[in-house]
Amino acid sequence: MESMNFLDEIIEKLTKKIAQMDEEITAGQKDIESMHEYYWENYTEMDQYGYEDYDNQQALLQRVNANQDSLRLKARYEKMLDSPFFGRVDFCYDGDDEPEVFYIGIGNFAEEAGKVPLIYDWRAPVSGLFYDYDKGPAFYEAPAGKLEGEITSKWQYKIRRGKLVYGFESDVKIDDEILKQELGTNSDVQLKNIVRTIQKEQNAIIRNTNDKILVIQGAAGSGKTSVALHRIAYLLYHDRKHLKSSSILVLSPNSVFSDYISHILPELGEENIREMSLDLFAYRELKKIVPDCEDRYHQIEHRLAGMDEADWKRCQWKQSRDCIGAMEGFLAQLEEWLVNLKGVHFRGLEKTEEEMIRLFYFKFQEVPVLARMGAIMEYFVDEYETRYSTELSEEEVEKLRTKFNAMYTTVDVYKIYNWFLEEQGLPLLPDVPYDRRYLSYEDVYPVLYLKYRLEGAGRQDQIRHLVVDEMQDYSYLQYTILSLLFSCPMTILGDRAQTMEEEQNDVTQFLPQILGKHFRKIEMNKSYRNTVEIARYAETLGGIKETDLLDRHGKAVEEAEFSSGEERTSQILKQVKTGPDGYETAAVLTMTEQEAKEIYENIREKTDQVHYIDRDSSRFGRGLTVTTFYMAKGLEFDQVFTAACKEQTGLTRQAEYICATRALHELYVYRV
Numbered sequence: 001m002e003s004m005n006f007l008d009e010i011i012e013k014l015t016k017k018i019a020q021m022d023e024e025i026t027a028g029q030k031d032i033e034s035m036h037e038y039y040w041e042n043y044t045e046m047d048q049y050g051y052e053d054y055d056n057q058q059a060l061l062q063r064v065n066a067n068q069d070s071l072r073l074k075a076r077y078e079k080m081l082d083s084p085f086f087g088r089v090d091f092c093y094d095g096d097d098e099p100e101v102f103y104i105g106i107g108n109f110a111e112e113a114g115k116v117p118l119i120y121d122w123r124a125p126v127s128g129l130f131y132d133y134d135k136g137p138a139f140y141e142a143p144a145g146k147l148e149g150e151i152t153s154k155w156q157y158k159i160r161r162g163k164l165v166y167g168f169e170s171d172v173k174i175d176d177e178i179l180k181q182e183l184g185t186n187s188d189v190q191l192k193n194i195v196r197t198i199q200k201e202q203n204a205i206i207r208n209t210n211d212k213i214l215v216i217q218g219a220a221g222s223g224k225t226s227v228a229l230h231r232i233a234y235l236l237y238h239d240r241k242h243l244k245s246s247s248i249l250v251l252s253p254n255s256v257f258s259d260y261i262s263h264i265l266p267e268l269g270e271e272n273i274r275e276m277s278l279d280l281f282a283y284r285e286l287k288k289i290v291p292d293c294e295d296r297y298h299q300i301e302h303r304l305a306g307m308d309e310a311d312w313k314r315c316q317w318k319q320s321r322d323c324i325g326a327m328e329g330f331l332a333q334l335e336e337w338l339v340n341l342k343g344v345h346f347r348g349l350e351k352t353e354e355e356m357i358r359l360f361y362f363k364f365q366e367v368p369v370l371a372r373m374g375a376i377m378e379y380f381v382d383e384y385e386t387r388y389s390t391e392l393s394e395e396e397v398e399k400l401r402t403k404f405n406a407m408y409t410t411v412d413v414y415k416i417y418n419w420f421l422e423e424q425g426l427p428l429l430p431d432v433p434y435d436r437r438y439l440s441y442e443d444v445y446p447v448l449y450l451k452y453r454l455e456g457a458g459r460q461d462q463i464r465h466l467v468v469d470e471m472q473d474y475s476y477l478q479y480t481i482l483s484l485l486f487s488c489p490m491t492i493l494g495d496r497a498q499t500m501e502e503e504q505n506d507v508t509q510f511l512p513q514i515l516g517k518h519f520r521k522i523e524m525n526k527s528y529r530n531t532v533e534i535a536r537y538a539e540t541l542g543g544i545k546e547t548d549l550l551d552r553h554g555k556a557v558e559e560a561e562f563s564s565g566e567e568r569t570s571q572i573l574k575q576v577k578t579g580p581d582g583y584e585t586a587a588v589l590t591m592t593e594q595e596a597k598e599i600y601e602n603i604r605e606k607t608d609q610v611h612y613i614d615r616d617s618s619r620f621g622r623g624l625t626v627t628t629f630y631m632a633k634g635l636e637f638d639q640v641f642t643a644a645c646k647e648q649t650g651l652t653r654q655a656e657y658i659c660a661t662r663a664l665h666e667l668y669v670y671r672v
């Protein structure tokens with residue numbers, strides 16, 4: 001078969017290329033070492049202005065970067081040696097007699113730079129044909145414009161360790177059969193790349209470069225996270241000049257999730273991007289105000305333990321647009337309370353009280369109020385230094401700073417926040433010194449917002465693309481804070497049905513008010529993860545109408561009630577099928593942390609083949625895991641055991657929905 005010969009040829013050429021690159025990299029390393037040596041031997045004699053020194057450093061830096069690029073490329077070729085291509089499109093350009101053959105893989109491969117690629121990167125313009133069309137008329141957008149023609153044949157391959165597992169001509173679009181096969185296999189402790197089977201609707205999102213803010217509302221298991229990460233890989237490929245992996249940030253729910261998704265980009269030959277939870281970011285930002293805060297999970301636990309309705313209403317209000325409005329009103333009058341302006345004298349330079357008023361309320365009114373005195377002080381120092389043609393020492397500047405800052409009645413954001421709570425008639429935070437302060441989750445973001453409005457927000461301009469996963473879990477206030485910090489393009493994805501509250505949170509309703517008009521919302525309604533049996537069961541829990549499903553069937557969902565936790569645990573252990581000949585992963589998902597601990601301890605008495613995940617964990621392993629529904633968000637397992645209660649509330653129903661949608665093949669709902 002033609003492709004078999006091609007495969008052998010490619011393997012040979014890749015092997016040769018890798019060997020050649022090895023030599024280049026070793027030579028590069030030697031160059032770097034000798035440049036280092038030269039530098040250390042000669043740097044004392046370099047010209048006094050530092051030009052030579054600078055040139056040497058630049059040359060060294062360039063050589064190091066070039067070697068790093070080669071190492072990265074080599075790593076990609078090594079991956080391609082395992083599976084050089086997965087698709088092929090024969091495309092006859094309009095006006096040509098013969099089709100051209102394009103093989104598609106995870107990266108471009110040409111024998112030499114500048115030569116026609118033997119393999120095309122899945123992100124190359126021509127590769128769009130593979131994902132978007134069946135046989136017949138088709139076109140793609142090349143840098144030179146639209147290229148039209150006809151696809152005369154399309155092939156799919158599975159190659160592992162350099163050997164063809166299968167290869168066949170497909171005349172329908174990327175076949176559901178292949179997808180079913182892919183999804184029918186066992187899950188992994190890592191999300192997989194989907195380059196071989198990206199669907200047309202998914203491809204449109206991945207290749208979208210026009211919309212600055214792309215919001216994806218997608219059903220559970222529709223591939224949102226996968227698509228967002230492939231989109232990042234696509235953007236990196238097409239904008240290497242401006243976009244680096246290190247300038248992309250993913251806001252993810254927790255460290256386990258971060259770890260779960262951290263393999264996709266390296267698998268595709270890209271470097272990893274930065275990942276963080278917004279809570280962690282907030283705590284770091286609040287460090288000077290409070291030493292410790294609650295996190296989101298504490299709040300969920302309080303809710304499940306039966307939080308008072310009035311308390312819950314207050315928590316919700318504090319995250320709302322109304323709270324921001326009230327805080328803005330408060331800020332408008334705050335300037336009056338916050339400063340006690342006086343005249344300043346310093347070695348012959350004087351600013352009278354009237355002048356200070358003019359500076360504070362007019363000249364510097366755009367500067368956030370707690371940063372304003374500093375700005376006025378710098379203005380004063382400038383004036384002094386210009387007038388007396390002298391430079392003030394650091395100590396003198398510090399003395400002046402203290403003098404100016406003494407005009408604030410307080411600079412403590414914690415205290416100022418309490419003034420706000422008092423004004424609103426809300427319960428106050430305890431009036432305690434810094435080291436005894438602890439913020440409840442409801443106050444974390446209002447305090448952060450207040451801090452930014454008082455001191456200014458440190459804009460995160462080094463971030464050139466922001467990905468927000470699980471978008472439904474962020475409030476109006478949190479998005480407002482994000483808009484103060486980031487002005488870069490964003491990919492925001494989530495599912496309103498997977499809210500961790502009774503009522504669904506459709507953030508797409510208010511996002512345009514915050515993020516502006518460069519905004520596109522796309523829905524993904526086809527779900528791939530669960531079997532039809534599991535997906536239909538989950539739909540009844542989530543009150544969702546028929547989702548479009550891949551027609552993959554499996555075991556019926558099993559529901560049972562038990563009279564004790566021990567009985568339930570025994571039954572779970574009977575049903576778990578992880579192991580060498582069984583599934584890769586299984587999870588017992590509970591409503592609360594307490595239940596998770598109990599079940600874990602219970603299982604541990606019988607076997608040590610079990611992992612426990614809580615908010616401090618950073619990864620999950622093969623085999624059986626016990627955790628809460630909220631820590632399992634975004635993850636998937638071959639088997640899921642929902643440890644539910646006999647009585648359902650709105651909140652536990654939602655939790656059960658999240659648990660159910662985590663299951664790939666088997667779902668058991670066991671109530672006690």
Ligand SMILES: Nc1ncnc2c1ncn2[C@@H]1O[C@H](COP(=O)(O)OP(=O)(O)OP(=O)(O)O)[C@@H](O)[C@H]1O
Pocket residue numbers: 179182183191192194197198199202218219220221222223224225226227494495528529633634635636661
């Ligand atoms: N085109 C595809 N080809 C193969 N597998 C796919 C495809 N799209 C999605 N999947 C698989 O479906 C599962 C769900 O994908 P993913 O986790 O990205 O979805 P999600 O929408 O973020 O899910 P959720 O919101 O429920 O956490 C994964 O196993 C993923 O590999």
